[in-house]
Amino acid sequence: MIIDAHSHVHDPVHSHIALLDDAGVDRAVLFGTRPHPERATDLASFRREMSVLDETISGRSNGPGDYRTAWQELDSACAAYPDRFIGFGKVRLDLPAPQIAADIEREVVGRGFRGIGELTPSPDGAGQIEPVLRAAADH
Structure with a gap:
């Protein structure tokens, strides 16, 4: 069995399955995502999608609405192809430790x-990962 250890939800999901099939990959560890460069149709739309990525990895985009759509897309992809995707959920890092633990339990x-991933703390914010690891250790 071949497992792709790191992949993100594609839109549409069936195109992702086709890519896995073409590559001979049986399953993929799937992470949610906010940017969707595969949706871009020209340079301007590609730049817009990459600006979403920049906001995410810089730590400037971290509100609940920023996660909701990505969670829903990941849920849908994993539900549609449970034999192909191994879901990894993302949690917010800007919350108090008890809320992070509750989010891990729920989300x-x-x-x-x-599993949990990807974790994208703000620059110089690696300490934000500690409450996630502490809460995840219980599972």
């Missing part, structure tokens, strides 16, 4: 995901 464990 990762509760959704049946197998």
Whole structure:
């Protein structure tokens, strides 16, 4: 069995399955995503999608609405292809430790995901990951 250890939800999901099939990949560890460069139709739309990525990895985009759509897309992809995707849920890093633990219980464990990722702390914010690791150790 060949497993792609790092992949993000594609839109539409069936095109992602086709790419996995073409590459001979049986399953993929699937992360949610906010940018969708595969949706771009020209340079301007590609730049817009990449600006979403820049906001995400810089730590400037971290509100609940920023996560909701990505969670829904990941849920849908994993539900549509449970034999192909191994879901990994993302949690917000800007919350107090008890809320992070509750989010892991609800958004990762509760959704049946197998792990947590990707974690994108703000620059110089690696300490934000500690409450996630502490809470995840219980699972």
